[in-house]
Amino acid sequence: MRYGYGRPALKSSVDVQLQTAFSDGNWNSVIRLADKRAKSLKDPYYEAIKVSAESQLDGAAERGAVLNAIEDLVKQKTVPDIDTIELYEWAAGDFIGEEIEYADTLGPLRVKWAKANPKSPLAMGCLQSCLEYWDLVSAQQISTALDKAHLNSGDRRFMFWSITLTFLLSISPQCSGPSRKVYSLLVAKQLERAAEITENTPKVETKDRGLLTEEEVCLYYRVLLAHGNKDDFVKRVRSGGLGALVLLEKGHKLLFWECLDALEPWGEWDLIFDLCRQALRLGVKGVTAPFFVCDLQVWKRFIAAASKAADPEAALREVQDILKEFFAIETKTAQMYKKNLSLALLESSFRLSALAQDSAQGDTGMTPRVVQIGLLLDDCFDKLAAFDDVKGYVSILTFEEAKALVDVILPKMFDSIPDKARQVILKSLICKIRYLLATCPQTLSRHPSVVDGETQSQPYRCRFCSNLTSLPCRHCLQEIITEAAETYKQITADQELQDLIPRLDKDPRQDLALVVGTSLLKLSGLKASSSSASGAPLRDVQPELLLQAILLLDTQLGKTPADNGLRLLLAQLCLLIGTTSYAQQVWIPMDVKRTIQDALSPLFFDRISTLSPALFHGSRPLMQPLRSYYGNSLGNAPPLKIWDAFSSGSYTSILDLSKYDSRLRTSCTLVMTLVEEARATRSFGSKVDIEIADHPLARDIEDDTLLINKTDYGSFPNLEGPLGPQIQEFVRLGPELSNERAHIAFLTEQFFDLLAYKPPKDYKPARPHDAAIRDRNYALESLTRLNHSLANLIHIPSLPTLLTGPEMTHYNVVFLLTSALLASLSTARGDPTPKTLAPVTSSIRTALSSLRTSCYHSCPPRMPPTLFALTDMHTVAHLRETALAVKHSAGFILAFHERELARDRSGKSALHRDVVSEMKALEAVGSKTLAETKSHLQKLKELLGEGGWLDRILEWTFGREEEEVEREGEGYKAAVLDIVGGRDAAEEWAGKMLESWRDGVKGWLMVRWD
């Protein structure tokens, strides 16, 4: 009997004295008494008690004795004693997964016992134990034995445990390729037999071996999808006994959904159309609840399938007929479903119009689909999700249709609203739609890119305003800003309106500020991170517009602090301009904790060590919540709650939990957590507790592991068209997390770990010569592995689009360093100079030099140099990291050389003199760069200590006070000032920015520079 992870109970036949000593943990007494009993009673169980008690002592030999005992037990041909297995499993707990593998030792012992005693309740305990160590091979064997032993028990779980485990094994790396094939055939056959029983039995009873419950049927379909073929799947979906609609009629929707998911990639549109039609009709006829499958996704698939039918027009008309039936069902249905129906009608209008290919009706643009958008908005424009509902449709309208929407339908709707509050809501929606259209390419027409022999910077003409432009139209954006700001002012000036706002779903000023803010960001020249991977992120940006946007969004957040979309946007922008400590203040109130960290933490923590290492010096370790989340969730071998799913008969949940567990173990956010923390630890010269590759959370990460990014951008307030880059692409510092970046960063940390390794001080090898050879071989092996792995990544053609420019340079240098170190260590003193070394070191110097240039000599003319320096700490961080890598690599080689010289006076085992001189030169370059960078930051700190900064920041934001007269086309500056409350009010914000920049620079001077 096991009690969780605690001590097992001893057999009841054991005497009280020994029982008491055992339960008290009085191990020396247990050993003495058990030894005595073993000798007198000749019962090996007492020997097992003794060995288990010894495992609790401190001595390595005593602790390890249980491993030998287990090995002996495995070798025995007889069925082991279950109590002995329990004892050994408890005693060997710390060694499992380290010294011994459960699947090779205790798992097979449990299998042997369970097979001999399948009807015993303890056999189920054996299954549970195997699952606790995620030993699927043993668990599957036990479950098969249990199933055979309980054929007529009526407990269906045994049969489906066996099937589920066979399936898990058939897709698990725990099983070799050929075995996987056998298991996949086996599970498919088992379930096929069960499916036939269900199809051919009028009423399946509990005792039958057919498929009965929703979970059992869904398990069958999952297996069919994984191991069957399309035809079998399709045949079964259509069948009368186990078809997708059968369960639907019984009130179970899961299978219907999963079938649609499976059929879509196969292009089985006829079947999708038929299933959706029948399913929806079940609701109309009252077989199921009316709106049971009235989900938008079902309608969208139904409509997509109709548009691919042989006679699409007729099919789409049928869709619309069914829609009408739903509209007619009742008026008191939930708003949610009414909206789904309206959106489905809109979707079908778009499909129909695509068929007619006459979306533009003459010059008016008043097509049925535009009218449909108007009708939908008329119904729900005051709902928070109205913009998101129509965004996808508006963005694919032709220009004529868009113009009709903006010039005719929306103004008409506006005029028909008597209520002032609802008017401003519509006004803010109109601003959002106008912004959306300004980002859509169909609103521009091509203009000759070369006129009179001169290349034009604005190769388009905006069809709304007729101005020459690039995408998005600057003139339109300026107009949108002015209009949104005007409405914003109107609300602020109208007390009656302000009194009405609490009754609305949302203060319209939030959306208006967002329109102004994002328009300013676009006008500033901010590019999507995927399109501007190289160089400083703000190199081509008009700083004043970017700062105005940040000021405005910050002001709005101060007024509506519950707006998390705005908060996310502002936090990212603050990271982008280097006001990191302020970004943290903006981030914290969202209280991102526990489960949502994996999806949301990258929005703040990604690259954080390259922006502000000072944040790691807070009262609580910065990454601790993330680390503890992963520790709690992945600390044990099996997926969390897997036994709960087994014992509840939730077979699809078992598969889901297993899949999710694998995903979480290979999360990019997890690697980000380890890398950021390791970098910060190195920055401050703190002792690394554990090398990154040995971290327990990294145990599933191999070179070929696909690391998955699941960052959740869903809460970003996106006004962008769905076909172009989304707002997060513009405000993020560089490309998002990726498999490649996670791997290359992880390998780079391993490289730094190798360079930093020092043997314990008291380590004195008995045979120094052998030890030196071992050390050299170890270094060569490690470097070869790292060099090979890094080469595979560095040579990926798309890598530059997945990294920032400084990252690309840094990782390239690290790769080159592994090559240089390999060449250095593998060249004997008497060999010719390695030919590869000079070009490699030359490339390293060039790369370092280009980073220096990026840092110190590339400030664009329109950017104030101090602002450029403050907003580009990411490059500074990589210059420092690269210089450190160069310096430490050279130091690593030179230290090796010195050790060899000291050990072997003949000098034969020392390194080549050219290598040594090359490394000395590299070390000097690294040191010089570090000193230079530190001095650069020191100067920056001194500069920030001077007075007059608030004025200067406001000058960066709005220009000089005396120059505040608008330049042509900048009519919006006054509008921004109005919203934020004037220049004086902006001063408070400038103070916050200044403070944060100062904090950041101060933090950089706290890191180690030697």
Added chain:
Amino acid sequence: MANFRRFRPEDLNKLSKCNLDPLTETYELGFYLQYHAKWPSLFQVAEDQYGNIIGYIMGKLESSPDVYRFSEHYLPWHAHITAVTVAPEARRLGIGKLLTEQLEAAADANDTWFVDLFVRSTNYKAITFYKSMGYSIFRVVKDYYGDHSSDPTKSSEDAYDMRKPMKRDVKKEHIREDGEKFEVDPSDVW
């Protein structure tokens, strides 16, 4: 605008619209997965057209352990609503009601006597919502919450244990008219 379907673990990567709202608690991973493992049909989500979760309900089926069978606080086989939340942008569309109705359907399918839930006694909006759906106060659990949602000077707050009878309870034996008058201690609540 929305789909209703069973929760899938990967939905945990799309919770921000619900869980960044301060009124929605974020739990440890095991808590969500336990519900998915044990009562998958009682863990339902609403998702928007972009795959974001805009509402969810977590429920379970249970009865008090047998040892309490003769206690006056014994709870027979019933469904319990552990959490129900709707993202701010998706409110006023009836999503909370639809999710609750779906859980009630599952409760009926599992032949339960009633559905119950706990709500802060000052959460008038939620109480009104549940009353409109047929729930009534069964008892007041004194000082159930270790803080007070609206009064920082108080260190605790009562909970209302609200119930709605299911089809099985034909005689309406498991609800009472004047539940506000029945006060119990948190230790009486299983």
